[in-house]
Amino acid sequence: MKLSRRILSVALLAAIAAPAAHAEVPIDVIAGSEITFEGLLQADANWFNSDVANLNGDAQDGRDFDGELRRAELVLKGKGPGNLEWVIGYDAKADKWLDTNLKYKLGGNANHYLQFGQFKQPNSLEELSSTKNNDFISKATITNTWAVARRVGAAYSVGDANWSITGAYFDDELKRGLAAGAGYGVRGTWAPINATGSILHLGLSYVNYDAELPAVGANNLVDTQRWRARPQADLSGTRLIDTGNLALADKVATTGVEAFWVHGPLKLQGEYMRSTTSRGGAFSDFTGTGAYVSAVWNVTGETWGYKAGVPTTPLPNEPGRGMLQLALRYDTMDLNDGSLNTSGATPVVTGVLGGEMDAWTLGANWYLRSNFKLAANYVKVSTSKYNSTAKAIVNDDPSIVEFRAQFFW
Numbered sequence: 560m561k562l563s564r565r566i567l568s569v570a571l572l573a574a575i576a577a578p579a580a581h582a583e584v585p586i587d588v589i590a591g592s593e594i595t596f597e598g599l600l601q602a603d604a605n606w607f608n609s610d611v612a613n614l615n616g617d618a619q620d621g622r623d624f625d626g627e628l629r630r631a632e633l634v635l636k637g638k639g640p641g642n643l644e645w646v647i648g649y650d651a652k653a654d655k656w657l658d659t660n661l662k663y664k665l666g667g668n669a670n671h672y673l674q675f676g677q678f679k680q681p682n683s684l685e686e687l688s689s690t691k692n693n694d695f696i697s698k699a700t701i702t703n704t705w706a707v708a709r710r711v712g713a714a715y716s717v718g719d720a721n722w723s724i725t726g727a728y729f730d731d732e733l734k735r736g737l738a739a740g741a742g743y744g745v746r747g748t749w750a751p752i753n754a755t756g757s758i759l760h761l762g763l764s765y766v767n768y769d770a771e772l773p774a775v776g777a778n779n780l781v782d783t784q785r786w787r788a789r790p791q792a793d794l795s796g797t798r799l800i801d802t803g804n805l806a807l808a809d810k811v812a813t814t815g816v817e818a819f820w821v822h823g824p825l826k827l828q829g830e831y832m833r834s835t836t837s838r839g840g841a842f843s844d845f846t847g848t849g850a851y852v853s854a855v856w857n858v859t860g861e862t863w864g865y866k867a868g869v870p871t872t873p874l875p876n877e878p879g880r881g882m883l884q885l886a887l888r889y890d891t892m893d894l895n896d897g898s899l900n901t902s903g904a905t906p907v908v909t910g911v912l913g914g915e916m917d918a919w920t921l922g923a924n925w926y927l928r929s930n931f932k933l934a935a936n937y938v939k940v941s942t943s944k945y946n947s948t949a950k951a952i953v954n955d956d957p958s959i960v961e962f963r964a965q966f967f968w
């Protein structure tokens with residue numbers, strides 16, 4: 560779109576002009592509101608070593624490459640007047656709105672507030688963490704599949720530096736044609752240990768919303784739902800596990816359990832999700848599960864902070880040298896909720912066999928000063944899924960090398 564190109568040009572100019580020592584650009588104080596400008600540019604490159612399915616969709620040579628500008632985010636933020644805060648965010652690359660909302664701090668307490676507009680819903684530790692500080696280039700499979708991201712709605716949150724309870728009602732995403740379905744979410748967090756260099760966080764969340772994907776059937780009168788996942792590579796054109804269209808879908812209910820532990824320069828983190836799609840007619844409900852566990856080591860000695868129920872990434876101790884991280888993650892997802900009977904001449908599938916996927920990711924991140932980040936990941940994937948054409952379980956075990964260059968202010 561022409562609008563996206565214009566805004567992207569503004570983003571590039573702002574990136575060039577932004578001072579290297581600042582993470583945001585102050586603009587002015589207007590009507591009692593202190594206004595700042597932030598931005599994020601990310602460029603990704605993926606090298607695919609395909610096994611069975613071609614991950615990139617180009618010539619079937621088994622090895623392929625793809626690269627693109629991943630994000631071009633522009634954000635205006637305002638503090639004031641009084642206890643009011645506001646934000647307007649737009650991604651010129653994806654041509655969609657980001658956080659665009661008003662927040663009112665009750666009694667001036669940042670942990671006790673009302674929020675209205677489009678914002679990330681109260682679920683998933685990784686989804687709520689800042690994109691620019693993700694430990695890995697691609698988020699965990701459960702986060703990309705079941706976490707509810709930005710939706711238009713209203714939220715109430717109460718807590719302090721060590722605990723929080725947030726509830727929200729939400730509807731569709733701000734731009735038409737994207738995520739849809741009215742529902743609600745709630746998340747509770749508790750940090751029984753919260754000191755410099757020593758943090759233990761525990762959390763529980765639940766979201767429930769209407770299934771409102773395009774329907775299959777006459778006049779689109781019947782909602783469907785579909786769950787599928789890429790092989791830990793955001794630029795892949797292929798999903799290796801896939802439930803297909805789940806007809807007569809009614810509600811989606813997802814429960815998430817989360818935790819992380821910080822000990823000096825080491826962080827251990829994990830999440831588990833169980834998601835059920837309720838269905839009508841003669842169809843049984845579908846339930847899928849997944850989890851990840853990860854470890855990140857700040858080789859240069861920095862440690863994490865804690866704010867609003869998520870870890871905060873520090874600035875380098877020595878800006879000229881930067882901060883170096885090494886990371887490892889194990890990720891798993893199970894989209895099988897059925898059985899396969901091979902006793903007869905023709906296999907018989909009962910329920911849904913969307914497949915299983917396991918992935919190991921080895922990563923490195925280098926933060927230079929407060930504005931630049933370079934990331935590299937090696938991903939080894941193992942999948943198994945019933946193939947109706949082959950009438951058998953097919954294993955597909957590709958690997959991917961990923962790079963990201965990031966500039967933010």
